[in-house]
Amino acid sequence: MGVYEISFWFLTVMALSCALGVILSRNPVNSVLFLIATFFAISGHYILLNAQFLAIVNIIVYAGAIMVLFLFVIMLMNLNADTEPQKNRLVQIAGAISGGTLLLVILAALRTSTISSLDQTATDIGLIKNLGKTLFTQFVLPFEISSVLFLSAMIGAVVIGKKEQTV
Amino acid sequence: MQLDIAFIIEKVLLISVILLGSLGIAMYATWAERKVAAVMQDRRGPNRAGFMGLLQPLADGLKLFFKEEIIPDRSTRFLFILGPALAMLTAVMTSAVVPWGPDIVTDNGVISLQVADINIGILFIFGVVSLGVYGVMLGGWASNNKFSLLSSIRAASQAISYELAMGLSLVAMLMMTGSLSLREIVEQQHGFWDNGYFTWNFFKQPLGFIIFLTCAFAELNRAPFDLPECESELNMGYHQEYSSMKLGFYLFAEYINLFISSAVIATLFFGGYNFPFMDEVAAGVSPILFAIICVMALLTKVICIILFFMFIRWTLPRFRYDQLMRLGWKSLIPLALVNMVITGAVILWVIK
Amino acid sequence: MKLTNRAANINRDPMTFGEKIYIPAIAKGLSITVGHIFKKKATVQYPEEKRPFSPVFRGLHVLNRDEEGRERCTACGLCALACPAEAITMEAAERKPGEEKMYREEKYAAKYEINMLRCIFCGLCEEACPKDAVYLSETVMPTNYTRASFIYKKDDLLIPHPHKQESK
Numbered sequence: 001m002g003v004y005e006i007s008f009w010f011l012t013v014m015a016l017s018c019a020l021g022v023i024l025s026r027n028p029v030n031s032v033l034f035l036i037a038t039f040f041a042i043s044g045h046y047i048l049l050n051a052q053f054l055a056i057v058n059i060i061v062y063a064g065a066i067m068v069l070f071l072f073v074i075m076l077m078n079l080n081a082d083t084e085p086q087k088n089r090l091v092q093i094a095g096a097i098s099g100g101t102l103l104l105v106i107l108a109a110l111r112t113s114t115i116s117s118l119d120q121t122a123t124d125i126g127l128i129k130n131l132g133k134t135l136f137t138q139f140v141l142p143f144e145i146s147s148v149l150f151l152s153a154m155i156g157a158v159v160i161g162k163k164e165q166t167v
Numbered sequence: 168m169q170l171d172i173a174f175i176i177e178k179v180l181l182i183s184v185i186l187l188g189s190l191g192i193a194m195y196a197t198w199a200e201r202k203v204a205a206v207m208q209d210r211r212g213p214n215r216a217g218f219m220g221l222l223q224p225l226a227d228g229l230k231l232f233f234k235e236e237i238i239p240d241r242s243t244r245f246l247f248i249l250g251p252a253l254a255m256l257t258a259v260m261t262s263a264v265v266p267w268g269p270d271i272v273t274d275n276g277v278i279s280l281q282v283a284d285i286n287i288g289i290l291f292i293f294g295v296v297s298l299g300v301y302g303v304m305l306g307g308w309a310s311n312n313k314f315s316l317l318s319s320i321r322a323a324s325q326a327i328s329y330e331l332a333m334g335l336s337l338v339a340m341l342m343m344t345g346s347l348s349l350r351e352i353v354e355q356q357h358g359f360w361d362n363g364y365f366t367w368n369f370f371k372q373p374l375g376f377i378i379f380l381t382c383a384f385a386e387l388n389r390a391p392f393d394l395p396e397c398e399s400e401l402n403m404g405y406h407q408e409y410s411s412m413k414l415g416f417y418l419f420a421e422y423i424n425l426f427i428s429s430a431v432i433a434t435l436f437f438g439g440y441n442f443p444f445m446d447e448v449a450a451g452v453s454p455i456l457f458a459i460i461c462v463m464a465l466l467t468k469v470i471c472i473i474l475f476f477m478f479i480r481w482t483l484p485r486f487r488y489d490q491l492m493r494l495g496w497k498s499l500i501p502l503a504l505v506n507m508v509i510t511g512a513v514i515l516w517v518i519k
Numbered sequence: 520m521k522l523t524n525r526a527a528n529i530n531r532d533p534m535t536f537g538e539k540i541y542i543p544a545i546a547k548g549l550s551i552t553v554g555h556i557f558k559k560k561a562t563v564q565y566p567e568e569k570r571p572f573s574p575v576f577r578g579l580h581v582l583n584r585d586e587e588g589r590e591r592c593t594a595c596g597l598c599a600l601a602c603p604a605e606a607i608t609m610e611a612a613e614r615k616p617g618e619e620k621m622y623r624e625e626k627y628a629a630k631y632e633i634n635m636l637r638c639i640f641c642g643l644c645e646e647a648c649p650k651d652a653v654y655l656s657e658t659v660m661p662t663n664y665t666r667a668s669f670i671y672k673k674d675d676l677l678i679p680h681p682h683k684q685e686s687k
Contacts, residue, residue: 029246029308036301056290064297065330068304068323075308075316128287128347207552211562377542482552483545 008048015041028074032067039063053128182282185262193422194224196473200422203477231415239408243309250306251409251416257299258420261427264288266350268440268462271454280458281350288349289337292431293330296386300326302420303388303395307405318404321488322395325385328495329392333382335503336375339510340368340435349434359443369436374506376436378499383428385495388421390480394488429472433465437472440465577640577655580633580671581678585623588680591652594628598644598653606637607644624650631673635660 018041021034039062046055135143198213198220205212213220238247268280285291300323307319344352356366369376385392396404406417433439440461442448449457486494537543563570572578583591594611612629614622621627644653663669 029243033246033305052285052287053290056287056294059294060290060297064294064300065327068297068300068327071301071304071308072320072323075304075320206556206560209555209558209561211560211564478549478553479545482548 246309254302310408329385332499336378353439356438601647
């Protein structure tokens with residue numbers, strides 16, 4: 001086993017166990033921290049794939065900004081294990097059913113799909129230059145549409161914020 | 168993949184030198200801060216421990232080490248300890264991508280004075296800086312104290328708000344350099360004067376520099392933006408419950424951050440290790456001596472920037488929180504966007 | 520309606536553009552603080568360098584003796600009466616034959632205490648004393664750990680005997 005295999009297995013185990021930690025831990029703050037650790041493991045995978053840009057953007061955007069806001073909200077709401085409200089049994093059953101359905105759909109989709117064989121000649125698609133070229137030539141329309149989506153979300157947030165002020 | 172023992176030894180040596188150097192500079196930054204504060208207020212500052220009080224940081228460190236370690240009863244113990252650890256970790260991690268000097272070309276090969284020349288150097292710094300706020304947030308929350316919590320929330324919102332303007336101001340600069348690697352950015356600023364214009368980015372992006380500097384103040388939690396540790400409102404902020412060396416790590420991390428961010432500013436805007444007439448000097452001396460001169464040039468710039476940070480801290484009063492947010496969102500971000508658009512237009516139509 | 524003419528007029532006009540961008544103000548502030556670096560320092564390096572006391576400085580009390588080394592105090596109680604902080608207590612006693620060398624008057628203070636925690640160092644005892652027995656010296660009161668140690672007894676207050684000092 002070379003360095004790559006060892007780090008791959010280490011990161012895989014870390015990602016999966018931390019992802020389990022997210023849903024299994026009682027304290028929401030711990031869940032958030034597990035999620036951050038998961039993001040780090042995924043970023044490690046990106047680096048193994050020679051996609052440093054994606055790795056670091058994953059950390060900046062998800063671990064550095066979005067999870068900070070998550071933590072922010074959780075800290076403010078002070079959700080502790082002992083203040084957790086009693087969940088309705090009906091809600092629990094509904095959750096189990098919908099989760100199971102999702103799992104079924106994913107399994108069905110994965111069963112029929114064929115995994116394309118890995119290109120052994122190390123791809124440089126994750127490097128920032130190639131990624132930028134791909135995004136702005138081949139995938140320019142989806143890219144722009146997603147940016148419009150973000151803009152509309154931002155405008156929506158501003159509208160909601162303003163509305164509260166006038167009431 | 169084969170492990171190159173010589174390579175590892177070289178990097179380990181370099182890392183330990185940088186680590187010890189930044190720890191030492193951070194230590195003496197506390198001394199310099201007190202001296203600067205003193206002379207600005209017509210006092211003398213620490214002058215009892217050793218010549219000119221030069222042993223004062225050692226005495227302070229010793230005091231922090233030997234003080235009683237108190238962990239509050241109702242705190243979340245693990246996170247309480249993780250907080251200062253994370254703060255320290257993220258503080259020292261940034262130094263990995265800063266090029267401290269030019270490559271030393273010897274007969275046996277090339278020795279690089281940079282720990283890792285990754286092609287996304289600036290983004291790495293951003294990533295680590297954006298993680299830096301976790302140390303403050305976790306510490307503040309785990310203390311189980313309302314003041315600490317408020318302070319950590321302030322720190323988080325301040326860091327996120329100013330990261331945006333910081334990133335946008337850098338985008339304009341990156342459009343000119345065309346590279347994210349810090350080594351390449353430094354090499355583009357070679358010397359001081361080239362082709363009838365300054366090579367340093369400060370002269371190409373003065374507005375971007377001012378925005379970046381302002382955001383650096385906010386990211387460092389330094390006055391006039393030191394709201395997370397605002398004494399008059401939050402009586403110490405997130406390190407209220409901390410004592411002994413855990414408090415020491417928070418304070419220390421702050422000064423290491425100060426040093427590293429000064430190094431980053433020097434690298435991005437003031438040409439890093441470049442200095443005027445460096446080609447003439449390089450022709451005259453041996454490569455090793457030249458590298459030492461270059462490192463000294465970088466350190467001189469860094470110390471000047473640190474002193475500037477200190478002058479500002481002891482000159483300006485603290486901003487109010489709404490003023491801080493207004494400045495960040497309503498002034499700096501639009502200004503950075505305008506700067507970006509102008510830079511883009513100039514590159515497209517004037518420089519080509 | 521003005522009570523005094525010292526009220527400063529504050530300019531409440533909206534800020535001009537130059538003031539809003541704040542950088543000139545920062546430069547001005549910096550020029551002031553940097554200018555202070557080169558000013559003379561106000562610090563007095565205390566143990567090595569001492570500031571002279573003012574000529575009217577009032578420090579720790581002493582009980583005086585006359586030229587022959589006899590205590591001047593006659594325990595009249597005027598100092599205790601004059602003391603606004605009621606810091607002085609004393610007990611009088613009659614001089615026995617053979618003690619003429621020790622006490623100048625026929626009556627003397629067997630006990631004389633000043634509570635230095637109460638004393639405000641106003642110097643009224645010095646003014647009140649008809650025998651020039653109590654004086655306020657130029658010594659600053661030393662600190663201590665217990666309250667009891669701040670009650671100065673007669674032995675603490677009396678100045679040394681001039682002849683005994685010489686014989687030593």
